[in-house]
Amino acid sequence: MAKITAGIACSHVPAIGVAMDQHITEQPYWVPVFEGFEYSREWNKKNKPDVVFLVYNDHCTAFDASVIPTFALGCAAEFTPADEGWGPRPVPVVKNHQEFASHIAQSLVLDEFDITIMNEMDVDHGLTVPLSVMFGDKTPEDDWGTLVIPLAVNVVQYPAPTANRCYALGQAIRRAVDSWDEDINVHIYGTGGMSHQLQAQRAGLINATWDQQFMDILVNEPEKARKISHVEFLRETGSEGIEMVMWLVMRGALDEKVTEVHRHYHVPASNTAVGHLILENHA
Amino acid sequence: MTRKPKEYDDIPGTFVFDADRSRQGYWLNQFCISLSKEENRQAFRDDPEAHMAKFKMTEDQKQAIRDRDWNRLLELGGNIYYTSKLGAFDGIVFQDLAAMMSGMSRDDYRKMMVDGGRSPDGNRYKSEWEKK
Numbered sequence: 001m002a003k004i005t006a007g008i009a010c011s012h013v014p015a016i017g018v019a020m021d022q023h024i025t026e027q028p029y030w031v032p033v034f035e036g037f038e039y040s041r042e043w044n045k046k047n048k049p050d051v052v053f054l055v056y057n058d059h060c061t062a063f064d065a066s067v068i069p070t071f072a073l074g075c076a077a078e079f080t081p082a083d084e085g086w087g088p089r090p091v092p093v094v095k096n097h098q099e100f101a102s103h104i105a106q107s108l109v110l111d112e113f114d115i116t117i118m119n120e121m122d123v124d125h126g127l128t129v130p131l132s133v134m135f136g137d138k139t140p141e142d143d144w145g146t147l148v149i150p151l152a153v154n155v156v157q158y159p160a161p162t163a164n165r166c167y168a169l170g171q172a173i174r175r176a177v178d179s180w181d182e183d184i185n186v187h188i189y190g191t192g193g194m195s196h197q198l199q200a201q202r203a204g205l206i207n208a209t210w211d212q213q214f215m216d217i218l219v220n221e222p223e224k225a226r227k228i229s230h231v232e233f234l235r236e237t238g239s240e241g242i243e244m245v246m247w248l249v250m251r252g253a254l255d256e257k258v259t260e261v262h263r264h265y266h267v268p269a270s271n272t273a274v275g276h277l278i279l280e281n282h283a
Numbered sequence: 284m285t286r287k288p289k290e291y292d293d294i295p296g297t298f299v300f301d302a303d304r305s306r307q308g309y310w311l312n313q314f315c316i317s318l319s320k321e322e323n324r325q326a327f328r329d330d331p332e333a334h335m336a337k338f339k340m341t342e343d344q345k346q347a348i349r350d351r352d353w354n355r356l357l358e359l360g361g362n363i364y365y366t367s368k369l370g371a372f373d374g375i376v377f378q379d380l381a382a383m384m385s386g387m388s389r390d391d392y393r394k395m396m397v398d399g400g401r402s403p404d405g406n407r408y409k410s411e412w413e414k415k
Contacts, residue, residue: 014377029397060364061319065305065312085319085371156364158301195400199363200354201296203381204392206400231291235407239297240363268396271381 002100002180004188006047007250007258008040009218009277010133012056012191014125015270017089020132033274036264037133043262043278044134050184051097051147053104053173054127055249056191057155059084061124068157069116071169073108074123074150075101082122091128092138097147100180104149107176113169115151123150130191133276146187155192155243159230166245167226170252177253190250194265196272197238205238206273212265214244215277219260222251240272254281295412296385298357308360314338314348315365318372327372353384 016033019025025034061082063069079094108115127150132138135145151173154160161169170188177186194214197205218225226248233242262278291299298304305312314335317323327334335345347355348369356366370380382392385401395401405411 060312060316060362060368064316065309065362065365083319085368156300156362157305158299197297197401198367198377198381199384200298200357201385202294202401202406203296203385204395204401205403205406206396207403208399210403234291234297234299235294236403239299267399270378271396273400 002051002177002182002184002186004053004174004177004186004253004281006049006187006281007254007277007279008130008134008187008189009215009247009250009275009279010130010189010191011193011269011272011274011276012126012129013269013272013274014084014129016274017125017129017132020137021090032266033269036266036274036276039262040134040264040276040278041136048185049146049187051100051149051186052131053149053151053177053186053188053253054130054191055151055153055189055246056126056130057243057246058152059124059126060156062118062121062152068154069152070154070161071113072116072118072121072152073101073105074118074121074152075105076119076121079121079123079127079148079150081128082124084124089125089128090140091132092140092142092144094123094127094131094144094148094150096149100182100184101149103180104173104176107179108169108172111172111175113172118152121150121152126152126191130189151249153246153249155245160242160245162230163228163245163248164226166248167222167252170249170254173249174253188250188253190247192243192246193237193241194244194273194275195237195241198240198271202238204271206267207236207238207241208265208267208273210236211273211275215263215265215275218247218251219258219277219279222248222256225251251279254279258282293409295406295409300362304360304362306360308344308362310338310340311344311348311356311359311361312365314340315361315368318368324372353380357384
């Protein structure tokens with residue numbers, strides 16, 4: 001049976017990818033960011049997933065303003081790293097476990113989550129940066145070392161799906177994975193965040209106290225975390241901090257009790273607070 | 284129809300990109316995202332007015348583009364993930380764009396971020412800004 005053995009939360013700041021692609025991670029600005037990922041890469045080698053279910057948001061790359069699906073599940077055989085205006089990131093093509101993805105799509109719809117199915121989709125930094133964080137430096141000729149099922153969540157046009165709905169979707173993903181009859185190790189990623197505002201006069205907002213409390217309740221009291229309102233995210237964590245609803249999808253797919261084996265928090269990477277968790281699931 | 288008041292209207296220095304703004308800014312955003320492609324960047328370089336004319340923008344929106352008035356673009360329905368493509372066209376990196384929108388110099392903004400970012404204290408409600 002397929003098993004979700006871990007949940008990983010990770011910011012997907014594009015500058016983290018740029019720092020790796022330009023080999024400047026040794027610069028003093030970046031050292032404290034990447035030090036916090038050293039444990040993660042070792043842990044990832046020891047707990048190697050067969051499939052990563054990766055919850056992220058597209059930044060007007062696959063979806064411009066003409067199509068805005070709230071939840072879009074990648075069912076294509078593979079996903080090409082997109083050109084976001086500066087040329088594509090020099091990282092491997094992302095390969096799917098297509099049969100498993102189709103099973104999850106069907107299971108979710110029958111479970112009354114009416115997701116959009118993507119049979120063609122390029123993927124942007126929202127998806128590739130967390131993979132780079134966990135799997136380290138890769139070239140386009142390499143393999144990521146895992147199959148990946150992408151789930152794109154709209155967090156660009158307000159309202160994003162609620163924290164509560166994201167948590168419930170995570171629970172439905174768990175049911176879909178548990179009903180897949182293949183002996184594989186699955187990790188689920190919730191990406192984005194933490195506090196950041198990229199726009200207007202309040203740009204640069206960071207709320208480290210709130211971010212740390214959010215990580216505490218997400219890990220230990222998820223029933224509280226799922227009740228956080230959109231306005232609280234906007235006011236306390238900046239207009240782009242609302243990306244953290246995607247961490248709730250990850251958390252919903254895990255058991256009520258999990259073991260936090262790693263936490264990393266650093267300000268800043270560019271305009272953003274970097275947050276990262278590894279949670280082991282014991283099911 | 285006038286815009287209904289929203290529960291997030293009292294957050295200072297923030298344009299929440301909701302359905303009203305999305306409707307208002309649709310063609311502005313589609314113009315901006317066109318600049319992700321080199322062929323469109325070239326068209327905009329060659330003849331800015333002709334490239335802008337391909338999108339059904341208002342005169343105010345076009346003027347804000349000509350002026351590179353980054354906050355005005357947001358006010359007129361632009362979204363930062365879109366307007367940042369216009370910034371990239373000009374060779375402006377995201378952090379410098381953020382500095383410009385917040386009315387700070389590039390160096391002051393960078394220092395603020397390295398020192399932990401803009402505090403939420405005093406920046407949660409418009410009323411807190413009005414007292415300043």
